[in-house]
Amino acid sequence: MKICVRFFAAFREITGVETEVVETTAASPAGLFEECTRRYAGLQNYSSSMVAINDEMAQWDSMLSEGDEVLFFPPVAGG
Amino acid sequence: MKICVRFFAAFREITGVETEVVETTAASPAGLFEECTRRYAGLQNYSSSMVAINDEMAQWDSMLSEGDEVLFFPPVAGG
């Protein structure tokens, strides 16, 4: 299925990509992120990273659906 | 001995006195206050009242000395 992936902050700088549409068989954001780490050298499993699907915070093991937009957030640091 | 007594806020309004010099044999502020309650109808034993001697916070059983200025504070309510 087709998924739109967006990288933020450090993730965006590491991958050099802000938005991409990928064809994936990953069932969850965790699997999708794993695919990305194989494609982009330097993209790591940060602890405390977060994921959102279609502008809602989500779990790493949430189900992905065709056309979802998946947002990968490195550890946040507001304030 | 001679002691200068000052009443504040509610105490001043009850006694009608801001400052007075009294001749007393009371050994402590507690005894002195007790004397005042006999002199001034309405002056009560408020819990949480405080006492100061010569502009320093003091204990109710502190020792009094000739010429001390004793300040009787009803319960405070700053802020």
Add this chain to the structure above:
Amino acid sequence: MNAFEISSQMIDLEAFRRRLLNRSCGAYVQFDGWVRDHNEGRQVLRLEYEVYEPLALKEGSRIIAEAKQRFGVSNACAIHRSGLLELSDVAVVVGVSSPHRGEAFDACRYIIDQAKIRLPIWKKEYYANGNEEWVNCQRCSEAGHEHGAVSARVPR
């Protein structure tokens, strides 16, 4: 300028805040006590603070020093009003700046908590029905005398 002040004039909050600005501080916590339009079910129109300044200044500075030492904050100040105040006036302001926020919150709360029970300051409320009354520190009445060395119940 002193860390603790009594003011008979409206407090200039912008100037107050500027005193605490510090480039090495990432956190600033401020508490304002505002004059509230009610107290224990009664409508308050205005109020008046009586302050015994010589001791209030001494004890206020002591509280600030305790907070700085206890919580290790960079800077702390407070101003308490005296005289007549109208609704929404600032009766007291406490500000604390610190590299991190935890200790700034703790120190600010310590200062206002202690100020309310230790400073020789009395509040008279004027009510809509024409009455007026000296107000007790509610917590004191409830908790008895928890003021450490500076307080005691008047013995019977």
Add this chain to the structure above:
Amino acid sequence: MNAFEISSQMIDLEAFRRRLLNRSCGAYVQFDGWVRDHNEGRQVLRLEYEVYEPLALKEGSRIIAEAKQRFGVSNACAIHRSGLLELSDVAVVVGVSSPHRGEAFDACRYIIDQAKIRLPIWKKEYYANGNEEWVNCQRCSEAGHEHGAVSARVPR
């Protein structure tokens, strides 16, 4: 105006405070996050916040609503900056008004604590030696993922 906002402009603190003024409130607690000149031993010159606004606004409003419900405070607002900030600029401000002070302190602290770990906001620091770096939320790194439903460790 919304209870939680993102601003690319300098925050007007006086206007912010006015929004929270309330005659039935006796207590106001404000937290400012200031841009600090150092972090973990390095000299910071300025910093930049990247904010993913659609979600930051949603999550920020949720945090404010949680605080109001949990602590029963009258009013609460926050503004977080985006973009480039200089030393001593206000990066974030949180204000809470309430009849009494205990809940105002608690709610203010809850909001800033949650904001730091839940909002999709990232901070890049620019150092005196010319380097720049994305900064992790220190507590997150130390404590692991304590973000409740919204967070998870990326699985290995």
